[in-house]
Amino acid sequence: MRQRSLVILTSVLTTGALTLTACGSRDNSGDKSSSSKTEIIIGVDAPLTGQNSATGLGIQGGVQIAVDDANKNNTVPGVTFKVQALDDKAIPASGQQNATALVNNEKVLGVVGPLNSGVATQMQQVFATANLVEISPSNTAPELTQGKNWQASKSRPFKTYFRTATTDALQGGFAAEYASSTLKKKNVFVVDDKQTYGAGLAKLFKAGFTKSGGKVAGEDHVNTGDTDFSALVTKIKNSKADLVYYGGQYDESEKLTKQLKDGGVKIPLFGGDGMFSDTYIQTAGKTSEGDLATSVGQPVDSLPSAADFIKKYKASGLKGDYGTYGGYSYDAATAIIKAIANVVKDGKVPDGARAKIVDEVQKTKFEGIAGPVSFDEYGDTTNKQLTVYQVVNGKWKAVKSGTFNG
Amino acid sequence: MNTLPQQLANGLFLGSMYGLIAIGYTMVYGIVQLINFAHGEIFMTGGFGALTVYLYVLPDGTSMWIALPAMLIGGGLVAVLIAVGAERFAYRPLRGAPRLAPLITAIGLSLALQQAVFNWYPNAKTDRNFPQIDAGPWHIGSISVSSGSLFVIVAAPLCMAALALFVSMSRTGRAMQATAQDPDTAQLMGIDTNKIIVIAFAIGGFFAAVAAVSYGLRYGSIQYNMGFQMGLKAFTAAVLGGIGNIYGAMIGGLVLGLAETMATSYIDGIPGMQQLGGGGWSSVWAFVLLILVLLFRPQGLVGERVADRA
Numbered sequence: 126m127r128q129r130s131l132v133i134l135t136s137v138l139t140t141g142a143l144t145l146t147a148c149g150s151r152d153n154s155g156d157k158s159s160s161s162k163t164e165i166i167i168g169v170d171a172p173l174t175g176q177n178s179a180t181g182l183g184i185q186g187g188v189q190i191a192v193d194d195a196n197k198n199n200t201v202p203g204v205t206f207k208v209q210a211l212d213d214k215a216i217p218a219s220g221q222q223n224a225t226a227l228v229n230n231e232k233v234l235g236v237v238g239p240l241n242s243g244v245a246t247q248m249q250q251v252f253a254t255a256n257l258v259e260i261s262p263s264n265t266a267p268e269l270t271q272g273k274n275w276q277a278s279k280s281r282p283f284k285t286y287f288r289t290a291t292t293d294a295l296q297g298g299f300a301a302e303y304a305s306s307t308l309k310k311k312n313v314f315v316v317d318d319k320q321t322y323g324a325g326l327a328k329l330f331k332a333g334f335t336k337s338g339g340k341v342a343g344e345d346h347v348n349t350g351d352t353d354f355s356a357l358v359t360k361i362k363n364s365k366a367d368l369v370y371y372g373g374q375y376d377e378s379e380k381l382t383k384q385l386k387d388g389g390v391k392i393p394l395f396g397g398d399g400m401f402s403d404t405y406i407q408t409a410g411k412t413s414e415g416d417l418a419t420s421v422g423q424p425v426d427s428l429p430s431a432a433d434f435i436k437k438y439k440a441s442g443l444k445g446d447y448g449t450y451g452g453y454s455y456d457a458a459t460a461i462i463k464a465i466a467n468v469v470k471d472g473k474v475p476d477g478a479r480a481k482i483v484d485e486v487q488k489t490k491f492e493g494i495a496g497p498v499s500f501d502e503y504g505d506t507t508n509k510q511l512t513v514y515q516v517v518n519g520k521w522k523a524v525k526s527g528t529f530n531g
Numbered sequence: 532m533n534t535l536p537q538q539l540a541n542g543l544f545l546g547s548m549y550g551l552i553a554i555g556y557t558m559v560y561g562i563v564q565l566i567n568f569a570h571g572e573i574f575m576t577g578g579f580g581a582l583t584v585y586l587y588v589l590p591d592g593t594s595m596w597i598a599l600p601a602m603l604i605g606g607g608l609v610a611v612l613i614a615v616g617a618e619r620f621a622y623r624p625l626r627g628a629p630r631l632a633p634l635i636t637a638i639g640l641s642l643a644l645q646q647a648v649f650n651w652y653p654n655a656k657t658d659r660n661f662p663q664i665d666a667g668p669w670h671i672g673s674i675s676v677s678s679g680s681l682f683v684i685v686a687a688p689l690c691m692a693a694l695a696l697f698v699s700m701s702r703t704g705r706a707m708q709a710t711a712q713d714p715d716t717a718q719l720m721g722i723d724t725n726k727i728i729v730i731a732f733a734i735g736g737f738f739a740a741v742a743a744v745s746y747g748l749r750y751g752s753i754q755y756n757m758g759f760q761m762g763l764k765a766f767t768a769a770v771l772g773g774i775g776n777i778y779g780a781m782i783g784g785l786v787l788g789l790a791e792t793m794a795t796s797y798i799d800g801i802p803g804m805q806q807l808g809g810g811g812w813s814s815v816w817a818f819v820l821l822i823l824v825l826l827f828r829p830q831g832l833v834g835e836r837v838a839d840r841a
Contacts, residue, residue, distance in 0.1 A: 408752045
């Protein structure tokens with residue numbers, strides 16, 4: 126009796142498995158016959174769920190609009206572009222797996238992403254080995270392009286890596302300059318989340334702030350995922366600081382500012398672009414009023430060149446907002462598409478196309494929607510615009526734009 | 532300004548929240564010797580239940596003073612239903628099985644609940660904002676208290692007092708004590724032990740929901756994965772106090788909360804310890820405390836040393 130049921134079970138499973146495989150192969154053949162054009166995929170890697178996903182979805186959306194535009198305008202004749210977006214959940218190991226998956230897909234000729242510098246460090250090597258171009262719209266850690274010893278001597282570690290965002294070296298210093306000369310703050314309490322991005326930002330802010338005569342009233346660190354900062358708030362209160370600088374993402378800073386104000390400490394929180402998100406204001410509510418954040422580039426909404434992009438984004442039904450990096454992602458994807466146009470002729474992908482595309486991206490020069498797009502010898506953007514934003518009446522408002530060269 | 536009073540208050544608020552969750556661990560363990568590792572997720576669903584009541588049941592713009600009781604009832608109902616359902620379908624079929632089996636089910640259940648909320652609750656993939664009481668912060672001397680902290684500091688002792696009364700005065704409460712002491716004999720005396728176990732799960736679930744509402748009010752948002760860390764801390768609190776002892780759970784929670792806040796503010800002031808202090812190390816010191824207690828007082832702070840049942 127038992128043996129017979131085992132036989133039935135096995136045969137059911139086998140039939141099931143066979144049906145599934147059959148389905149799979151039918152799908153594949155259908156795919157090939159339906160498109161006469163060559164399909165090229167632009168990969169995206171960003172956190173699409175979990176922490177930082179609001180910003181990550183903006184990256185995916187920005188690339189999607191760029192690809193839609195390229196398909197509509199037939200930018201590369203004989204080619205249809207598609208987006209393949211993978212979720213790294215802001216976890217370095219997931220980013221590395223995604224990079225491997227993208228590299229193994231022959232149709233992928235360029236990748237936009239990731240959001241987090243910490244994730245990027247795990248992906249660069251994978252792309253470099255495969256000669257696949259990677260442009261991040263948001264990584265700000267200087268060592269990604271200028272090597273580990275960037276403060277002493279710069280050397281580019283990976284020639285396949287580019288970015289359209291300026292580095293923390295500029296953001297931290299720009300914030301410090303604004304805090305001491307415009308806000309006239311004297312005493313700062315510095316907190317960071319011990320991540321590559323957050324700790325780097327905090328270090329550079331501290332250096333810039335003390336150089337211009339300010340004092341560091343105290344320092345502390347938090348863990349990503351922490352929710353209770355009440356003990357830290359008491360420390361800040363006691364330090365008599367008139368400003369808190371936070372190096373990290375909005376997930377923690379929005380809770381920190383709320384608990385700061387609830388604890389009766391009425392001083393602004395100042396952070397980097399990781400904090401510059403609508404989610405920050407929504408969660409912190411009115412306790413975020415007066416808080417400040419720096420971000421790379423100029424506000425996308427204030428640029429006439431981006432008006433069309435914003436209109437398309439809103440009409441596209443994409444989830445969420447284009448956020449801080451939607452515009453830079455659009456430009457990053459456009460740089461890849463333009464490079465492909467120079468390599469792929471009549472829909473024919475030549476041998477070694479990936480390496481040729483890397484060379485073309487290096488030579489890129491055009492007016493993007495978020496400013497001029499071109500890369501220096503390290504793969505860094507030549508556009509060094511930065512902006513300070515402040516929460517005014519429940520909205521981020523640009524208060525100062527400028528360039529900063531250290 | 533003196534730091535100590537404010538830090539003591541912070542520890543008290545945090546500890547009360549741990550204690551409320553820890554009661555769920557400790558009661559279930561006391562009666563069926565099962566560590567319900569899904570309890571952190573029951574806490575999380577309580578928070579989402581309360582949020583659902585506010586967003587989708589109550590009319591827009593309801594005052595928090597009216598909404599809050601409704602949210603407590605709604606969140607409590609969800610958490611109790613899930614806790615009781617877990618008992619009925621995940622744990623009861625395994626009663627009498629080796630200890631490892633229900634433990635594995637518990638971990639499976641905790642992952643399932645987390646993923647269910649992550650995938651099916653609208654926009655739960657990122658932080659969900661929790662409604663706030665529009666009052667405070669109040670200043671008492673050098674201590675400032677936010678509305679969310681006030682809620683937990685009032686709710687926790689109330690819950691505890693009600694539970695203590697229930698356990699010592701009511702028939703069901705006494706039946707619970709009897710079941711905890713010896714389920715087989717209790718059953719022979721005519722106590723429906725299944726009913727008692729369900730009640731233990733239900734009370735634990737409701738308290739977890741109260742803790743989840745406190746969490747939302749205090750931190751402004753709730754997350755699908757908030758049960759993991761809070762559950763782990765509350766479990767630590769239960770062990771710290773002496774698992775199986777309901778007063779121990781509350782005391783363990785308070786001790787743990789105080790230990791964390793004290794570690795954050797004072798350890799880096801000790802010469803030679805600068806590298807080991809600060810906010811990033813609070814959990815480390817909490818677990819160091821747990822290890823120390825287990826080394827020197829394995830039964831927990833107020834637990835009793837019990838002989839193994841024959």
